[in-house]
Amino acid sequence: MVTGIARPQRLLLAAVCAVAVATIYAIQPVLGAAGAQLGLPAESVGLLVAAGQIGYFAGLILLVPLGDLVNRRGLIGGLLALTGVGAAITAAAPNGVVAMAGLAVAGVFAVVVQVTVAYAAAVSEPGERGRVIGAVTSGVVVGILGARVVAGVFGDTLGWRAVFVLLAASCATLAVVTRAVLRPDTRTPGARYAQILGSMGRLVVTDRLFRSRGLIAFFLFASFGTLWSGLALPLGAAPWSLGTTEIGLFGVVGLAGALGATRAGRWADAGHAQAITGWSLLVLAGSWLLIAPMGPTLLPLVAGIVVLDFAVQAAHVSSQHLLTTAHPDRTGSVLGAYMTFYSAGSALGAVTTAWAYTAWGWWAACGFGAGYALCGFAVWGLAQLRLGERAESVPVQRVPCPQT
Template structure:
């Protein structure tokens, strides 16, 4: 379906992605305060973060494939409404157990983000697909990084529950807006749900493009997660000793870098997705040399964050463009399976950074982040070499007659 989407629709869909993903990450800047109020010990408060991530992973496997079977416009609205319910439960939670349940529900249905990306890929004209995906996925970055700033400020002024009240209202409002302002996207697939799930397994086993992009994404977001899961550690320690609000403001640097990578969608439309992936992964590795410098000035750290998030978003957009172009009829299940690698990579980065910082300090975290970037580059180089001399990988704008 190549009906195209308008600028206003792109904005709404980017807002959907930002609001939904924020329900998972908003708890991070206010974790200590929320955990204490809910009666959780510092060690147990990590369950609040884990709940959203576990729910999200389950949703990637179980819910995103529904987009290949039903009208995605209606599915987007329904998933948003249920995300709002999860956020509302979290905001009203009287204890830790209820809050964990609320965050798990919000995370489960926050996979509306991937349904939205699949919807954009399906309704975009071929020459606009990369641009539209880049614009909409920018909303994901706004949510992940921007909510750190907003949650830090609201947490210090109105309390941590206000963050989830605001998100519940926003998700509910967007659910109504999407139903009235998006094109219908009816599915014509004759597959059954179980067949869609099985196709996701086959992708990993048989599809070389998917496997290579999945591995690149795992390492990409392991590097990304190493930064954003651990950045508060050196900034909260001597000589800086920043508070929650000040640390959250560093998300603005990442936001600037990621939004700067919106051009990656246009590069993908022009057939340069593979090349963009290669030099962006190298740029990601180099950025860690700047991120590591936190001793006497934070200028280099800020520049490094901008470069790092630019590189991550450029690779992420390129990968989604390649996969949705290669599998236009099952974009939902492909994106869902692809994002499972994202989820695993983010978790790997989070584990790495706390472990490395405890043993050796911030420099070890930065070494790990650079290692993950280079591992992704090796995967890219290996797969590029195998396709060189064979039939080249065709990216966007293929005539329909060749599919």
């Protein structure tokens, strides 16, 4: 088969995703140090994290649909450059307000991730689309987890601002490289921007496949967020009392599981996307049995993290494969709408894990993580039994792309 996108280009697109998403998550491991230096009270440092997430949510709705109207190659470069501007503002911020503004700017334009995934799906051969999406979206997990490792090390050595200097420089470099290396994706837009925004909202009401996949993403990333937003709490407490760098290294463990799930794209191409989702959600729920104990050794925790990240990435890739196959003419807006569920689920996981841990301990937080996974499995099961979805089928009802 003549591939539609070469391996070096896949790696480049994965790097774009990794660097862009890292601008949102890099603040988490250095939150205490950054807040203290910026003069923020302890109860307000969470606003630094919230600023990036709010910006990202806005970008998903307002900017990702542009990928269905303009050439995505140029859009990727432009969004990357503006993401770098946000990272640079954060690095130079004299106070908390400016830092929040910089993180919000970075978050808005970090939705270049979804534009990149849509580009990869558009230029791929149909028979390799799942494999390409799996390879490119692996960069998202690399960025989320790798940012923890790099930021943790930098925070203990060069300072938290150095993390954002590196990210700003990386965004600028990738903006130039993508413009030079990627080829234009050719298509003829059939709708105006306002019409695409309206059609995104109608997806939830009229498209069964999108509705089920969005709910699955919501619970999937609520479970994911429960682990990665709360893991530092028990590890930083007695008897482990680990430091920022040591806790950040657990991100390497997560990378092993997530990168292993790139094989899920090949399975999706072979017609097994629906089955992948089902068993991945069950595996995700089971992984919490390894994560919860926090016994005399952390080896079960390490194994559980590998399993959890493998399951999350496998389910995520299968959902994106189904949605881009069902809506090949507007992958950008569909993925943008889909990822709003991801963002909301991640926020839910972050909130409930801190609350449950403070009230009842780590076992309670893990119970929420497992419960979210089982809720996702219930949504998947109902879709199979009641909504008539079939493996690799188009949705029962699709929202047409409005014509001009």
